[in-house]
Amino acid sequence: MTTDGTGSDFIGYPHRHLLGIEGLTASEIRYLLDLSESYVDLNSRSDGRDGDPRCRLLAGRTLVNLFFENSTRTLTSFELAGKLLGAEVINMAVATSSVKKGETLIDTAMTLNAMHPDLLVVRHDQSGAAKLLSEKVNCAVINAGDGSHEHPTQALLDALTVRQVKGRLEGLIVAICGDIMHSRVARSNIHLLGTMGAQVRVIGPPTLMPPKIERLGVASFIDMRAGLKDADIVMMLRLQVERMQGAYVPSIREYFRFFGLDYDKLGEAKDDAIIMHPGPMNRGVEIDSEVADDYGRSLIRQQVEMGVTVRMAVLDALTRQIRVERKDED
Ligand code: ASP
Numbered sequence: 001m002t003t004d005g006t007g008s009d010f011i012g013y014p015h016r017h018l019l020g021i022e023g024l025t026a027s028e029i030r031y032l033l034d035l036s037e038s039y040v041d042l043n044s045r046s047d048g049r050d051g052d053p054r055c056r057l058l059a060g061r062t063l064v065n066l067f068f069e070n071s072t073r074t075l076t077s078f079e080l081a082g083k084l085l086g087a088e089v090i091n092m093a094v095a096t097s098s099v100k101k102g103e104t105l106i107d108t109a110m111t112l113n114a115m116h117p118d119l120l121v122v123r124h125d126q127s128g129a130a131k132l133l134s135e136k137v138n139c140a141v142i143n144a145g146d147g148s149h150e151h152p153t154q155a156l157l158d159a160l161t162v163r164q165v166k167g168r169l170e171g172l173i174v175a176i177c178g179d180i181m182h183s184r185v186a187r188s189n190i191h192l193l194g195t196m197g198a199q200v201r202v203i204g205p206p207t208l209m210p211p212k213i214e215r216l217g218v219a220s221f222i223d224m225r226a227g228l229k230d231a232d233i234v235m236m237l238r239l240q241v242e243r244m245q246g247a248y249v250p251s252i253r254e255y256f257r258f259f260g261l262d263y264d265k266l267g268e269a270k271d272d273a274i275i276m277h278p279g280p281m282n283r284g285v286e287i288d289s290e291v292a293d294d295y296g297r298s299l300i301r302q303q304v305e306m307g308v309t310v311r312m313a314v315l316d317a318l319t320r321q322i323r324v325e326r327k328d329e330d
């Protein structure tokens with residue numbers, strides 16, 4: 001238990017960093033989702049946000065986005081979330097930085113550390129990179145995707161989107177389909193959904209299924225129709241070709257035939273099943289274009305919107321924790 005600076009007992013998010021979902025408790029996850037809920041209006045407001053005190057929440061704080069891998073949604077939404085809360089946001093363009101001249105991750109971290117940021121958002125192609133950085137710098141670190149390991153804010157935004165539509169996570173049957181092996185989104189979602197009491201299934205070809213995946217508490221299927229049976233949520237994943245060495249699927253056509261989501265296969269899921277995808281989406285590979293654009297069932301646009309909301313909440317939660325730590329030091 002810690003305090004929120006007002007003297008009241010407060011069990012929120014008592015960690016300095018957000019490196020992954022694995023290891024978080026159900027109440028910590030629920031706290032982050034509830035906090036995110038409270039930011040929905042700030043994000044979606046179209047009548048201007050002037051005068052809302054939350055817009056100054058991060059005033060005087062510096063947020064550095066350090067992305068070693070490409071990103072559209074995650075980078076933009078962290079930038080927007082930081083700016084909406086009043087932070088100074090700096091996007092480190094890694095392509096033009098010293099990293100391209102051979103500076104190591106740790107050298108880069110130490111350089112950034114010397115500039116005293118408060119929050120560092122990092123994406124890297126190596127699993128464990130965010131954790132390594134968190135051990136070297138003084139600021140709060142948020143993992144925005146490390147190799148095929150974790151992508152915690154994606155799982156949080158997915159959970160928030162599901163909660164808004166279905167009203168709960170507990171008891172839902174969630175089918176995660178595609179390249180499970182290389183997907184950090186799958187791993188973070190498996191941890192979050194399992195912790196929150198959902199029933200998780202993973203579906204994919206044997207070549208893209210990590211060995212002993214059942215140890216994470218999921219049921220695995222190589223027959224997509226069987227895996228989709230009565231599912232409430234269908235989460236599609238991209239083939240992460242950038243992490244593949246060699247051929248994992250015989251051909252795109254073949255892959256779509258067995259693992260691409262079309263109306264025919266979707267018919268196995270519940271009538272009110274919803275469709276999700278973290279993006280970027282490869283139409284005609286893992287998902288049929290018409291299904292992806294079926295806004296009665298596809299929540300892909302809401303996921304992007306919830307991305308900003310969740311990231312505001314995460315920045316808020318970590319900043320509260322910084323305040324608690326500083327108070328404890330006094
Ligand atoms: N955008 C997600 C990620 O960074 C999913 C993907 O790239 O397919 O992991």
